[in-house]
Amino acid sequence: MTKTYAVIGDPIDHSLSPAIHNAAFAFLGLDCTYIAYRIPKGELSEGIESLKLINIAGFNVTIPHKIEMMKFLDDMDEDCKTIGATNTVNNENGKFKGYNTDMDGFLEPIKQRNQSCKDSNVLLIGAGGAARAIVAAFAKEKAHKITVANRTREKAEELVKFANNLGLESDHTDLVNAGNTTGNYKFIVNATSVGMKNNTSPISTRMINKDCTVYDLVYMPVDTELLEQSKKQGATIIYGWEMLLAQAMRSFEIWTKRKAPYEAMKLTLLGRF
Ligand SMILES: NC(=O)c1ccc[n+]([C@@H]2O[C@H](COP(=O)([O-])OP(=O)(O)OC[C@H]3O[C@@H](n4cnc5c(N)ncnc54)[C@H](OP(=O)(O)O)[C@@H]3O)[C@@H](O)[C@H]2O)c1
Known part of the structure; x- marks a missing residue:
């Protein structure tokens, strides 16, 4: 049947x-x-x-x-x-x-690029449902610290607590400050829906450099503004469709x-x- x-x-x-x-x-x-x-x-x-x-x-x-x-x-x-x-x-x-399967599905493209999350500093933009799976993924891979940047501060605070409960060091910041400090992170992950409907990036991409890996969960369009700009600045990029x-x-x-x-x-x- x-x-x-x-x-x-x-x-x-x-x-x-x-x-x-x-x-x-x-x-x-x-x-x-x-x-x-x-x-x-x-x-x-x-x-x-x-x-x-x-x-x-x-x-x-x-x-x-x-x-x-x-x-x-x-x-x-x-x-x-x-x-x-x-x-x-x-x-x-x-x-x-x-x-x-979101957690391992998220990690798979990172592993395919032979990148290690261990001891890395991570900037996570967004604090919704998808962001939780990403925090759990970086905790599992023993990242050093995850910084959460979200429009609504309370949600960022909740996610920091969630990370701490999983044994992952964590703090939060706002979207403007996140854009000014992107050079400090090995991984920058967009887990907001910004970029789906119009050509905008959730944070400024000015400081993104070739040592950053920028991962956008938005998969439509394939080339979001965040990924386009990051690519131009030499960063490694990972597409949402992956x-x-x-x-x-x-x-x-x-x-x-x-x-x-x-x-x-x-x-x-x-x-x-
Ligand atoms: N590639 C994949 O396999 C995959 C898997 C899961 C999800 N996704 C994508 O990931 C995105 C998030 O999904 P989700 O399930 O986590 O959704 P969600 O729970 O609704 O969370 C949405 C997030 O986006 C933020 N946001 C929405 N509009 C914003 C704006 N105008 N400015 C700044 N921040 C804004 C929200 O901030 P506030 O807290 O301030 O509202 C929140 O952090 C969606 O685009 C989804 O399609 C992709």
């Missing part, structure tokens, strides 16, 4: 996940299909019931449900527990087990226990931009 997978969230109509996963299923000849299912905020409980009724085989979770979904899980893996959010659920004999692909590959492997077909998924993803 065909197995059905899904991504749940709201908005969901522009999600690239159905295209990537369906390409992978087709490439490996698996009798599986993947759909986008819009569940508005406040309707998660009903949405989960309907997924159970169709015997969903597994699903991805995106904005705004990554944290709330935790209370509907029967079991979870360590990364999911640490981050306090899930982006991947697997139906294991009727039980929903939660995973978080993380998107890496976290999708990990979800696929959890569900199917098969090695995800990198090229098929990458070609499909890049073809959508």
Whole structure:
């Protein structure tokens, strides 16, 4: 019988996940299909019931449900527990087990470049859901310190506490000061949504230099203003689509226990931009 997978969230109509996963299923000849299912905020409980009724085989979770979904899980893996959010659920004999593939998906492109996070100083711009997975990733890799710059100060303060609880030294600053001090960091990560809609950077790029690695989680457009300017100034850059692909590959492997077909998924993803 065909197995059905899904991504749940709201908005969901522009999600690239159905295209990537369906390409992978087709490439490996698996009798599986993947759909986008819009569940508005406040309707998660009903949405989960309907997924159970169709015997969903597994699903991805995106904005705004990554944290709330935790209370509907029967079991979870360590990364999911640490981050306090899930982006991947697997139906294991009727039980929903939660995973978080954002953390390893984030680290994968760094590792592909043979870069080490150990003892590094990190500037993290943003303090939303994605930023939590990134803090957990740098804690796992034993970074030296993470500085959080966020528009809303209270959220930055919360994330600093979260980092400290994971044993990672951390402080916070504002977006203007962050832009003036970029030269102090090995890694600069944009985990805000700034850059998606118009050609703006969340911080000034003036001081970014060739010793910095600049990683933008925004994947649409591919070349954000932050990445364009950083590239011009000689920095190493990492694209948001690389993380998107890496976290999708990990979800696929959890569900199917098969090695995800990198090229098929990458070609499909890049073809959508
Ligand atoms: N590449 C990938 O695989 C991947 C994975 C996950 C997420 N993402 C992307 O990462 C971004 C953040 O996602 P999320 O889930 O963390 O979202 P979120 O929880 O809604 O957080 C949004 C963040 O952006 C900041 N922000 C929004 N508008 C801003 C503005 N005009 N000026 C300054 N800061 C602003 C918010 O600051 P405040 O706290 O002040 O509101 C907050 O820090 C999105 O673009 C998402 O598509 C990419």
